[in-house]
Amino acid sequence: MAKEKVLNERTDINTxxxxxxxxxxxxxxxxxxxxxxxxxxILSFISYQIAPYGINEYDYMAILQGPSAAHWFGTDEFxxxxxxxxxxxxxxxxxxxxxxxxxxxxxxxxxxxxxxxxGGLLDSAIMRVCDxxxxxxxxxxxxxxxAILGSGMTNVVIAVAVFSTPTFARLVRSxxxxxxxxxxxxxxxxxxxxxxxxxFRHILPSAVPNIIVQYTMSIGTSILTASSLSFxxxxxxxxxxxxxxxxxxxxxxxxxxxxxxxxxxxxxxLTVLAFNLLGDGLRDALDPKLTD
Amino acid sequence: xxxxxxxxxxxxxxxxxxxxxxxxFFVRMIPGDPARLVAGPQATQEDVEVVREELGLNQPITTQxxxxxxxxxxxxxxDSLRTKRPVALEVSLRYMNTVKLTVFSLVWSVIVGVLLxxxxxxxRSKWQDYTGMTIAISGISMPSFWxxxxxxxxxxxxxxxxxxxxxxxxxxFILPGIALGTSIAAIIARFTRSSxxxxxxxxxIRTARAKGIRENTVIWKHAFRNAMISVVTVVGxxxxxxxxxxxxxxxxxxxxxxxxxxxxxxxxxxYNAIQSLILIFSLHFIVINLVVDILYALLNPEIKxx
Amino acid sequence: xxxxxxxxxxxNLHTYFFTDSGVVKSVDGVxxxxxxGTTLGIVGESGSGKSxxxxxxxxxxxxxxxxxxxxxxxxxGQDITKLSDEERRKIRGNKISMIFQEPMTSLNPVMKIGDxxxxxxxxxxxKSKEEARKMTIEILKKTGLPRVERLVDEYxxxxxxxxxxxxxxxxxxxxxxxxxxxxxxxxxxxxxIQAQIIDLMNHLQKEIGTSILFITHDLxxxxxxxxxxVVMYCGRVVEKGNVYDIFDHTAHPYTEGLLNSIPxxxxxxxxxxxxxxxxxxxxxxxxxxxxxxxxxxxxxxxQEEEPGFFDLGNGxxxxxxxxxx
Numbered sequence: 001m002a003k004e005k006v007l008n009e010r011t012d013i014n015t016x017x018x019x020x021x022x023x024x025x026x027x028x029x030x031x032x033x034x035x036x037x038x039x040x041x042i043l044s045f046i047s048y049q050i051a052p053y054g055i056n057e058y059d060y061m062a063i064l065q066g067p068s069a070a071h072w073f074g075t076d077e078f079x080x081x082x083x084x085x086x087x088x089x090x091x092x093x094x095x096x097x098x099x100x101x102x103x104x105x106x107x108x109x110x111x112x113x114x115x116x117x118x119g120g121l122l123d124s125a126i127m128r129v130c131d132x133x134x135x136x137x138x139x140x141x142x143x144x145x146x147a148i149l150g151s152g153m154t155n156v157v158i159a160v161a162v163f164s165t166p167t168f169a170r171l172v173r174s175x176x177x178x179x180x181x182x183x184x185x186x187x188x189x190x191x192x193x194x195x196x197x198x199x200f201r202h203i204l205p206s207a208v209p210n211i212i213v214q215y216t217m218s219i220g221t222s223i224l225t226a227s228s229l230s231f232x233x234x235x236x237x238x239x240x241x242x243x244x245x246x247x248x249x250x251x252x253x254x255x256x257x258x259x260x261x262x263x264x265x266x267x268x269x270l271t272v273l274a275f276n277l278l279g280d281g282l283r284d285a286l287d288p289k290l291t292d
Numbered sequence: 293x294x295x296x297x298x299x300x301x302x303x304x305x306x307x308x309x310x311x312x313x314x315x316x317f318f319v320r321m322i323p324g325d326p327a328r329l330v331a332g333p334q335a336t337q338e339d340v341e342v343v344r345e346e347l348g349l350n351q352p353i354t355t356q357x358x359x360x361x362x363x364x365x366x367x368x369x370x371d372s373l374r375t376k377r378p379v380a381l382e383v384s385l386r387y388m389n390t391v392k393l394t395v396f397s398l399v400w401s402v403i404v405g406v407l408l409x410x411x412x413x414x415x416r417s418k419w420q421d422y423t424g425m426t427i428a429i430s431g432i433s434m435p436s437f438w439x440x441x442x443x444x445x446x447x448x449x450x451x452x453x454x455x456x457x458x459x460x461x462x463x464x465f466i467l468p469g470i471a472l473g474t475s476i477a478a479i480i481a482r483f484t485r486s487s488x489x490x491x492x493x494x495x496x497i498r499t500a501r502a503k504g505i506r507e508n509t510v511i512w513k514h515a516f517r518n519a520m521i522s523v524v525t526v527v528g529x530x531x532x533x534x535x536x537x538x539x540x541x542x543x544x545x546x547x548x549x550x551x552x553x554x555x556x557x558x559x560x561x562x563y564n565a566i567q568s569l570i571l572i573f574s575l576h577f578i579v580i581n582l583v584v585d586i587l588y589a590l591l592n593p594e595i596k597x598x
Numbered sequence: 599x600x601x602x603x604x605x606x607x608x609x610n611l612h613t614y615f616f617t618d619s620g621v622v623k624s625v626d627g628v629x630x631x632x633x634x635g636t637t638l639g640i641v642g643e644s645g646s647g648k649s650x651x652x653x654x655x656x657x658x659x660x661x662x663x664x665x666x667x668x669x670x671x672x673x674x675g676q677d678i679t680k681l682s683d684e685e686r687r688k689i690r691g692n693k694i695s696m697i698f699q700e701p702m703t704s705l706n707p708v709m710k711i712g713d714x715x716x717x718x719x720x721x722x723x724x725k726s727k728e729e730a731r732k733m734t735i736e737i738l739k740k741t742g743l744p745r746v747e748r749l750v751d752e753y754x755x756x757x758x759x760x761x762x763x764x765x766x767x768x769x770x771x772x773x774x775x776x777x778x779x780x781x782x783x784x785x786x787x788x789x790x791i792q793a794q795i796i797d798l799m800n801h802l803q804k805e806i807g808t809s810i811l812f813i814t815h816d817l818x819x820x821x822x823x824x825x826x827x828v829v830m831y832c833g834r835v836v837e838k839g840n841v842y843d844i845f846d847h848t849a850h851p852y853t854e855g856l857l858n859s860i861p862x863x864x865x866x867x868x869x870x871x872x873x874x875x876x877x878x879x880x881x882x883x884x885x886x887x888x889x890x891x892x893x894x895x896x897x898x899x900x901q902e903e904e905p906g907f908f909d910l911g912n913g914x915x916x917x918x919x920x921x922x923x
Contacts, residue, residue: 138533143554499766504689
């Protein structure tokens with residue numbers, strides 16, 4: 001009897017990953033969001049093939065038409081099919097989000113690890129730079145950077161990456177500080193593991209859950225910021241089918257053709273919503289405090 | 293308490309200095325010849341030299357820096373390259389509009405956000421919670437300029453209740469204020485909710501209930517004040533979001549404020565104005581966070597009394 | 599010993615927690631009687647269900663997944679489990695009050711001490727602010743706290759743990775409750791402070807005439823304060839009786855184990871006895887006697903069949919096959 005109980009308990013022990021999968025599966029909305037994101041990713045690869053019209057296919061016979069069977073989302077001021085332009089814009093928004101946040105995550109993680117682990121002057125310097133970057137409201141900093149570098153999507157990516165980096169740096173630094181004192185890190189050091197090994201094999205893994213959550217959430221924010229910048233005329237330039245730019249074009253015809261602003265906005269909204277919902281789900285599944 | 297306030301004010305000074313320095317170098321970081329950029333592509337070499345003289349770019353960098361800082365201390369932000377008028381004048385014409393807009397947005401979004409957050413938090417995992425949090429996450433995910441357009445289409449064009457542009461009467465502030473405050477309200481709601489949920493697990497809440505206090509009193513008298521201590525810090529951070537958001541919202545509504553001035557200046561490559569506006573935005577952000585720190589101390593008796 | 603009437607009777611109480619990973623039967627058929635004017639000790643390891651029993655009596659299961667699924671809790675003969683939330687609220691802090699294990703975190707950090715007690719008074723009694731404040735100062739003085747007039751306007755962080763527990767006791771007793779539930783009130787305190795707090799409770803009990811439900815895992819404290827004892831294990835009562843029978847005629851091996859793990863003064867022992875093993879995981883409850891896996895006397899029968907109560911006379915009951923005659 002007693003032995004049987006012990007065995008039962010042993011099979012019950014979960015690895016952190018299994019535990020995460022079990023908890024994540026319960027997050028129904030997050031699962032739906034993830035499916036939607038996968039759908040968007042696939043769409044971004046095949047959109048040019050499946051789009052019913054070319055993105056720059058002018059049709060002066062069908063200018064600013066409302067949604068119809070031929071043009072699901074209507075047409076713009078040049079008679080271009082809005083549906084085709086929006087689905088082809090998926091690739092731009094997703095890659096801006098992915099690239100800028102990946103740069104920020106990599107730079108921020110390295111800075112956070114180094115600062116937290118070595119401390120001292122290096123740490124103070126890194127944190128001071130972060131403080132200064134934090135002293136500028138995000139989009140203002142991005143505008144400042146674009147004012148220097150000039151407008152265009154590449155510069156938008158850089159700008160968004162710059163203002164997202166401090167968040168990752170602070171996050172990773174605090175985990176590093178917390179983990180540094182742990183017994184397993186001390187033990188690794190005692191058996192002569194190199195600093196690099198300790199940092200990447202022992203400290204980094206404990207920061208990974210936080211990084212993943214922040215990464216997902218930041219993608220939503222960065223897509224929003226990038227589209228805002230394009231909307232302001234500082235990002236993508238015409239005739240790129242970037243969503244923020246489509247909205248900016250649409251506003252001229254807002255009074256008569258509501259569809260030119262409604263659909264691009266909806267595309268941004270749903271994409272950002274999906275990333276935010278996924279981020280929420282991941283956070284709940286990775287949070288050790290949430291046991292119920 | 294006074295000591296705490298003084299310590300905070302002193303703590304801000306290095307950040308201020310670094311920000312001012314950063315902004316100073318900002319114009320000088322433009323790749324290539326800033327004078328050429330400012331003067332524009334059609335300018336002759338002579339024009340460029342005139343601009344260089346105007347910007348003081350031909351002087352040694354230290355002289356430029358000292359001149360810049362002394363100018364700042366005298367409230368001199370240089371002249372706008374676009375209107376040829378002092379930037380300080382341009383700013384003063386629009387300053388109050390943006391202040392009114394951001395304050396209005398902040399006030400409504402804090403009230404709505406906190407109420408929604410408490411409502412969701414106290415009914416955790418019930419329909420109220422799901423409703424509240426669905427609203428909140430949608431609010432975070434919507435681009436503010438899109439909200440602006442939807443508001444214009446519905447309330448300005450269709451119903452004709454509010455003007456679409458300008459800042460002429462209080463009515464002009466309503467729609468931009470809503471567009472600007474929505475995501476802040478949503479963020480505050482989410483944070484308030486999780487803060488309330490955390491606080492409701494505390495022992496002193498159990499004590500309050502053990503005293504036989506009504507649930508409403510438990511929430512608003514015991515949980516709320518403790519939850520607010522952490523919410524206040526988030527509100528401070530959100531203020532930066534508001535300042536940034538004003539750039540976009542003011543453009544949507546053609547609202548004469550600092551944000552739209554910044555966009556116009558960027559489009560015109562008016563570097564003197566850009567530089568000053570970025571400085572103004574970040575100074576406000578720093579000051580607001582200082583105020584929030586002090587507010588935080590007022591809510592927390594342990595700091596207040598020390 | 600006088601046999602007063604029972605002020606509190608818990609009958610066949612079942613309190614279950616409904617978690618995602620299944621139902622946890624924290625309290626599974628508990629009968630407890632508290633006689634008027636006496637102190638009853640509830641003893642057991644953590645996880646034995648003693649605190650959950652207390653929370654069930656207080657009606658403080660809201661905000662948790664716990665629910666009373668069966669049983670009655672009679673206060674002066676009235677079943678309070680049938681009352682509405684509003685009626686139960688009026689009993690809390692008034693007729694039944696409670697002090698908790700963690701004095702450091704049990705007071706609201708952003709409210710003044712005095713205000714927290716005034717609030718309790720004004721919730722249940724029609725008193726002006728000034729009257730309530732006067733009552734607050736009076737009760738705080740009774741707890742032996744120093745400089746009470748100043749202390750009422752101080753915040754919890756300015757007090758030590760022992761002082762905070764005195765404030766908690768004052769808060770609990772200010773409405774002259776019929777019953778005071780003390781859930782390990784001394785566990786988090788220093789040994790010297792522990793004795794002071796226990797003395798204070800004994801003293802105030804005599805003065806106010808409150809009956810006390812004293813929850814603890816410390817049998818030494820029980821010997822000092824209690825008239826009757828209930829020993830709980832795995833959500834069940836395994837032995838109960840008056841304090842003399844429990845200590846001198848121990849009948850259940852679990853009680854025996856608990857008693858043996860108290861270090862005795864003047865007695866040199868090589869190794870302190872402890873009960874081997876742990877409280878079983880609620881998900882894998884043994885089929886027979888819940889204590890069998892840890893019991894030195896366990897037989898085949900113990901593992902197969904759960905014993906009922908055996909009456910040993912004088913109200914002394916034990917749930918062990920060895921007591922079968």
